[in-house]
Amino acid sequence: MGEQRHGDPGTPGTVERAGDDSGKFAIENPGLPPHRPRTTDEDPRAAKRAERQVSFLFILSIIGTLLFFVGYFGVGQLPLDETNMDLIRVQNTLLGLGTAFAMLGIGIGIVQWSRALMPDHEWVEERESVANEEDRSDAVSIVNDVIDESQIKRRPLLRNTLIGALAIAPLPAIAIFRDLDNSGNQSDDPAQNFGPERLRHTMWDTGTRLVRDVTGTPIRASDVTIGSAIHVVPDGLLDMHDDMLNQKAKAVVLLMRMNPEDMNISPEREDWHVDGIVAYSKICTHVGCPIALYEQHTHHLLCPCHQSTYDLTQEMKVVFGPASHPLPQLPITVDNEGFLVAQSDFLEPVGPAYWERDPRPAEEREA
Template identity: 50%
Template structure:
């Protein structure tokens, strides 16, 4: 059997088949709003009402957020948290009414013309591109957004108000920092102690090249507003923000910054342990160069020269803690850091 000849014969027979006639398009059926302007105006008012209801739901969301209690003494409704029910239903209603309004707008007011398009090559020609731009302009015209300001303005108002719940929910992620980013618990006379074990550090205990992870010795501490004693998680957060590193080097290697001539003690310098790039903890020391390397993104700081950045993405030097010794020879702070520790933030000048 000659399969090649059969395939050729089948292909020839397909060429002789009559072309499929163009079925055409059915006769267009006009919608009531296309032929009756009174019905079109009523549909326009319906769409605007739906967008208005969305705006009302947003306002009710904000009222519910600020008025309904949460926590131990929260308001309940049918055994459920009233705040949860109110916030969920009002935000859901806001989105639902916008969706229904847009659907009604498309079904009753936007252009309603059947179109057909022949297949074309994958790459559009310049003429097709021009036609596409014209079609987009025509679509904008047929949507009626320019001719129906009531629909346009109510939609813009409803969508614009939807940004308010987003702002409120972002605010609900946690308390605002206030002035907590500007200061730490370090204060004059507070001892520098070894991390974890909490033993105070005598200047005679450190040899040249030694690097020590340290923290403040907090015996009695209040928050930045002086309102209550720190304890538990708050105390640990305060210690972590005040974490420092000590490095002893030859005093002759130190190039003190202006006004920092007395910030070191016999070659011992103290810097924040928090990288000024994105806040990673730093403790990788190059002993010969006195360079401190951040393991996250390789920002490198020169501890012999006021913690200046010598490499990497960090934009500012490590904050330095001024040191002195107390009457027993232990290292203590002269004051708090003179600048905020950690990464830069939006309010930092």
């Protein structure tokens, strides 16, 4: 055999091989770097100063939450005739600064706590499976060690300010979500001001005329042709000011007409239409997007947000997409002048599903 050249993989010692018992490594383990004490590790005054800094950041978070409440419940609840652009700017400033201080105070405070006060020693610990009671006790001991190293027991100022900041930080979000459906029309019953009962009732009532959205023109049954789709709202909605958008979001309807012979009508809904003219909520039952895409050829109604598809011939049954239940139908009839009117409100809640939602009619729920 010829002479092996320098660098040939077959040359002994050129590369390390798996299973080599020589005890050599291609790169020696350098070990952990030496620990460098921080100022707070050696100087108690520096540690105390860092503790006060972290506590100040937690207190700043509490102040930020309070600023949010001042803007939201104080400035934001002034009568409309006293509201001007200056007050709106003040409110937006309080809401923005309050949210920023509330979140950043906690975040930066925890970072500073871990950087300056928590132990920063590095160590290597082999991973072991927790298989018996002794190992479980060791795991509990490790958790206790972590608590001790965080110094949360030794530094009550940090602990108390952190608990206070974390306790009230979620309150602004809770207030906003609880107030999403809170309109100017207040009731003595809290369930009517908040919660799912607000979604059960709309402006539709017995004898309420169906009028065209935007124009407010009443609709005669003879004006609706087969294949048409008309955006409809209850009569009187467009004259409202303070609560129009809130009510429209629940009561808006799509009016369509098809050949009655193509409709599969449930026995209890035989009188809910007028010669093939039907009215359905246009609020998608998935996440509440407005539906307006009607295919006359297939009789399908399509939601543009997530492509939920409803079949008009099957009382708006979901035939495709993530929607969980059909669109609620508004019972309609005609009055003495030939105008389309509602027979009642929707008999089930409109919009997306939620955990308190009960699709049964009111008489069945009360039975």
